[in-house]
Amino acid sequence: MTELFMLIAAKYNYCLYVILMMIGLYAMIAKNNLMKKLVGMNIFQTAIILFYVSIGFKHNATIPIIMGDHGHGGHGAAINAADYMNPLPHVLMLTAIVVSVATLGVAMALCVKVYQRYQTLEEDELRMRLSEKIKL
Amino acid sequence: MIHYPAIVVIAPLVGALIAGILSFVEERYAYPAALIATGISCAAAVRDLIYVAGHGPIAYHMGGWAPPMGIEYRIDTLNAMVLVLITAIAFLNLAASWPNIKQEMPDRSPSFYAMYLLFVVGLTGVASTGDLFNLYVLIEITSLSSYTMIALGDRDRGPISALNYVFVGVIGASFYLLGVGYIYIKTGTLNMAEFATMIPTLQDSTTILTAFILCIVGVFIKMALFPLHVWLPNAYSYAPVGFARIVAPLMTKVMVYVMVRLMITVFGLDYIFIKLHIADTLVWLGTIAILAGGVMALAQTNLKKMLAYIIVCEIGYMVGGAWLGNDLGLTGAVLHILNDGLMTFALFLAVGNMVYKLDRVQIKDLKGLFAKMPWTMTGFVLAAFSIVGVPPTCGFFSKWYLILGAFKAGAWHFAAALIISSLICAVLFFKVFEVCFFESPDTHDGHGSDTHGRHTTVAIQEAPAISLAVLGIAGISLIVVGMYSKTIVVRLIWPLLSS
Numbered sequence: 001m002t003e004l005f006m007l008i009a010a011k012y013n014y015c016l017y018v019i020l021m022m023i024g025l026y027a028m029i030a031k032n033n034l035m036k037k038l039v040g041m042n043i044f045q046t047a048i049i050l051f052y053v054s055i056g057f058k059h060n061a062t063i064p065i066i067m068g069d070h071g072h073g074g075h076g077a078a079i080n081a082a083d084y085m086n087p088l089p090h091v092l093m094l095t096a097i098v099v100s101v102a103t104l105g106v107a108m109a110l111c112v113k114v115y116q117r118y119q120t121l122e123e124d125e126l127r128m129r130l131s132e133k134i135k136l
Numbered sequence: 137m138i139h140y141p142a143i144v145v146i147a148p149l150v151g152a153l154i155a156g157i158l159s160f161v162e163e164r165y166a167y168p169a170a171l172i173a174t175g176i177s178c179a180a181a182v183r184d185l186i187y188v189a190g191h192g193p194i195a196y197h198m199g200g201w202a203p204p205m206g207i208e209y210r211i212d213t214l215n216a217m218v219l220v221l222i223t224a225i226a227f228l229n230l231a232a233s234w235p236n237i238k239q240e241m242p243d244r245s246p247s248f249y250a251m252y253l254l255f256v257v258g259l260t261g262v263a264s265t266g267d268l269f270n271l272y273v274l275i276e277i278t279s280l281s282s283y284t285m286i287a288l289g290d291r292d293r294g295p296i297s298a299l300n301y302v303f304v305g306v307i308g309a310s311f312y313l314l315g316v317g318y319i320y321i322k323t324g325t326l327n328m329a330e331f332a333t334m335i336p337t338l339q340d341s342t343t344i345l346t347a348f349i350l351c352i353v354g355v356f357i358k359m360a361l362f363p364l365h366v367w368l369p370n371a372y373s374y375a376p377v378g379f380a381r382i383v384a385p386l387m388t389k390v391m392v393y394v395m396v397r398l399m400i401t402v403f404g405l406d407y408i409f410i411k412l413h414i415a416d417t418l419v420w421l422g423t424i425a426i427l428a429g430g431v432m433a434l435a436q437t438n439l440k441k442m443l444a445y446i447i448v449c450e451i452g453y454m455v456g457g458a459w460l461g462n463d464l465g466l467t468g469a470v471l472h473i474l475n476d477g478l479m480t481f482a483l484f485l486a487v488g489n490m491v492y493k494l495d496r497v498q499i500k501d502l503k504g505l506f507a508k509m510p511w512t513m514t515g516f517v518l519a520a521f522s523i524v525g526v527p528p529t530c531g532f533f534s535k536w537y538l539i540l541g542a543f544k545a546g547a548w549h550f551a552a553a554l555i556i557s558s559l560i561c562a563v564l565f566f567k568v569f570e571v572c573f574f575e576s577p578d579t580h581d582g583h584g585s586d587t588h589g590r591h592t593t594v595a596i597q598e599a600p601a602i603s604l605a606v607l608g609i610a611g612i613s614l615i616v617v618g619m620y621s622k623t624i625v626v627r628l629i630w631p632l633l634s635s
Binding site for chain 1: 287
């Protein structure tokens with residue numbers, strides 16, 4: 001049992017991102033309001049961003065800026081990779097954040113469109129309105 | 137250093153920028169700009185294909201940065217073929233859909249062209265990149281531009297179906313992104329070729345297994361494999377015609393290409409078929425997708441919806457074929473990417489022409505269409521024969537390879553599903569032909585039409601000449617690709633599989 005706790009404590013970042021992701025997924029599936037679904041979608045994407053950011057972390061490491069004598073990196077001095085955090089996942093997430101912002105923007109614009117047309121964002125009402133339209 | 141691989145992607149990107157600016161300045165130049173951009177892209181893709189067929193794969197380093205640091209575009213015969221398919225359809229569709237775009241959105245057409253070009257950027261990028269993370273970004277570019285264009289379609293249903301597509305599409309892309317994260321944790325690389333060299337030593341890693349499952353599920357969602365297909369029919373049938381004609385043939389097929397790429401290049405056939413025992417399950421999934429797609433298509437009363445469910449059915453062909461685990465099945469699946477792209481393009485061109493004249497394409501609205509639109513219907517019949525799999529058309533040959541592959545693998549259920557789906561498609565299309573051919577068009581006065589209809593000659597009301605010309609090109613290409621399918625298989629597909 002203690003082993004299990006140790007495992008979870010050592011890898012708590014994975015547990016956290018999975019929990020966050022499931023919260024987001026639950027909101028996307030179970031919520032009735034389109035805006036709440038959007039918030040769920042954003043939580044879902046943010047969970048993955050946190051996952052990526054956390055995998056760049058190293059113990060006892062600093063930010064990945066190499067302090068050379070004249071800003072050209074250490075002259076011949078060996079640079080130990082373990083002293084610096086891995087910047088690549090963070091850089092990748094800059095792109096992913098842009099993608100998620102763009103997705104959220106497009107989705108919100110679509111919500112506005114839907115609202116202008118039907119004056120509601122509740123999914124069950126929308127479904128009712130649409131099936132009425134088919135009957136007419 | 138030849139720069140054609142970059143030009144294929146960059147020409148539409150620059151075109152999108154120009155079209156976007158022109159929408160504020162001088163609207164009528166946006167269309168020629170878009171046409172020129174896709175034309176350049178298409179020419180570069182053809183040049184790529186000729187080069188690759190003669191000299192072997194191209195590894196293009198974006199911006200001159202070599203792979204572990206920079207992004208690599210790797211063009212081999214498979215994606216050269218897919219690139220030519222994408223750019224040719226993008227160019228031809230833009231030519232054919234001009235009247236439809238004018239008719240459907242007279243006020244918003246320049247911004248439509250900008251989004252259209254961004255969509256082409258995404259597709260060509262997905263097909264040419266050799267970097268796993270870059271692939272994610274390009275998939276999202278493709279998806280984002282398609283969300284906006286679907287919302288431009290049907291005023292009642294367009295935005296809602298686009299929103300549903302957003303939710304499902306985000307889940308799919310996020311799963312893929314998560315899979316890439318696990319690959320990065322384990323190997324520290326995002327380059328497909330470099331990862332492929334590491335995979336033999338990582339066969340037993342659970343991290344790689346997790347990564348594989350996440351990536352492949354993400355791609356399945358994006359390609360609308362049967363239980364994950366719910367977003368597709370509404371999104372495609374409520375989109376504006378000019379966009380439905382490009383998204384229906386290309387989007388799902390490019391995602392199938394991504395799956396094949398993940399199988400062949402990234403994870404490697406050894407890992408997938410020998411180490412993992414999931415191939416049988418996936419062939420079953422393909423079988424179920426074929427049957428379910430066919431049955432749901434039978435239930436539709438709207439022509440566009442019916443075709444959308446046929447796409448779901450065809451995805452089952454390609455997934456099942458690719459996972460049969462022998463060269464014939466994989467050949468059939470890859471050849472079907474090309475053939476299905478062309479067939480679906482021809483079908484949607486014909487349907488677009490009908491929408492242009494009739495506005496609604498409920499099957500019961502199509503009465504007497506053979507007399508009214510003879511050329512459109514000729515193209516439609518040709519494309520339908522190809523879907524059913526009638527010999528000189530290309531659809532027959534890929535289906536033949538798939539069935540041979542199924543026999544070789546002993547997957548009788550898959551072979552049976554292929555044959556049953558041919559029958560279902562035959563029933564579907566002959567149902568449409570019957571309405572179009574035998575029922576007289578003029579019944580809205582409701583009485584006495586029986587004798588009346590027989591004597592009146594219906595005036596021909598065809599779609600614009602440019603749309604018909606493109607439909608003609610697409611129809612002829614179905615037969616030409618069918619006749620040269622042996623060459624395509626020997627020159628383009630086998631070199632890939634043998635390496």
